[in-house]
Amino acid sequence: MTTARPYVSSLRRMSLLDSLLTEANRSLQVLANVAHASRPNPADAAPRALTYSGTTKPDTTASNTSATSGMVNTPEAPPPAPALPAPVMASASAEPGPADVRHSRGLMRVNHVGEICAQALYRGQAVGTIDPRTRALFLKAAEEEVDHLVWLNQRLRELEGRTSLLNPLWYAGSFFLGWAASRAGESFNLGFMAETEKQVTAHLENHLRKLPASDVRSRRILEQMKIDEANHQKTAEHSGATELPLPVRAAMRAMSKVMTTTAYWI
Numbered sequence: 001m002t003t004a005r006p007y008v009s010s011l012r013r014m015s016l017l018d019s020l021l022t023e024a025n026r027s028l029q030v031l032a033n034v035a036h037a038s039r040p041n042p043a044d045a046a047p048r049a050l051t052y053s054g055t056t057k058p059d060t061t062a063s064n065t066s067a068t069s070g071m072v073n074t075p076e077a078p079p080p081a082p083a084l085p086a087p088v089m090a091s092a093s094a095e096p097g098p099a100d101v102r103h104s105r106g107l108m109r110v111n112h113v114g115e116i117c118a119q120a121l122y123r124g125q126a127v128g129t130i131d132p133r134t135r136a137l138f139l140k141a142a143e144e145e146v147d148h149l150v151w152l153n154q155r156l157r158e159l160e161g162r163t164s165l166l167n168p169l170w171y172a173g174s175f176f177l178g179w180a181a182s183r184a185g186e187s188f189n190l191g192f193m194a195e196t197e198k199q200v201t202a203h204l205e206n207h208l209r210k211l212p213a214s215d216v217r218s219r220r221i222l223e224q225m226k227i228d229e230a231n232h233q234k235t236a237e238h239s240g241a242t243e244l245p246l247p248v249r250a251a252m253r254a255m256s257k258v259m260t261t262t263a264y265w266i
């Protein structure tokens with residue numbers, strides 16, 4: 001009995017250290033934009049022509065490579081049939097002006113920051129929870145948020161834009177917030193996730209209205225994200241989420257407003 005206590009204490013320290021190293025590694029991957037998506041980018045199904053700073057470029061990639069299958073067509077092979085519905089292809093004839101491209105860059109940077117925050121929140125919530133089932137739920141949601149991060153980063157590159165300079169700050173703040181939410185109990189923790197996703201879905205609807213009509217590729221990404229976020233909300237609600245008190249919901253909205261306003265520019 002006298003030797004068991006130091007052994008258990010040592011195991012706890014190792015477990016904490018392991019957890020800290022895992023989270024440090026994860027945050028570096030996310031902030032360095034080297035994480036990998038588990039699903040194809042929804043924008044791959046849209047024309048590439050409307051992506052650069054006011055200049056329409058031919059979609060050479062789309063005609064030679066299938067982004068979803070990874071297969072490359074030989075010169076002898078017939079060109080693949082267009083996979084898009086007619087209305088989307090028709091919009092490729094529109095030419096975005098410099099103001100449209102600047103606006104798309106700002107909006108997509110805001111969305112990228114939102115995903116940095118979501119990623120950090122869920123990792124923090126997972127670390128702080130004691131229920132293995134809830135932890136698995138947060139980690140799964142975080143994985144899907146990585147897909148969103150990667151897609152948005154790819155889109156920002158196409159638009160010759162950049163991610164927010166304040167991303168390390170957003171990540172650290174959100175991770176701490178997620179951890180704090182987890183300390184308030186399982187139902188609050190899940191409620192925080194449900195409310196986050198509810199607000200994100202409303203935000204995405206707003207951005208879908210604000211996006212320039214010509215930016216079909218960004219639109220495809222936001223539409224898929226909206227579906228995923230609504231599913232995250234439902235999952236949290238079905239897993240025992242409680243509705244958060246009004247002041248907490250209002251504070252979350254206020255913080256989100258600060259983030260979205262800042263990230264559009266910085």
Ligand SMILES: [Fe+2]
Nearest residue numbers: 115118145148
């Ligand atoms: Fe997301």
Ligand SMILES: [Fe+2]
Nearest residue numbers: 197228229232
């Ligand atoms: Fe989500």
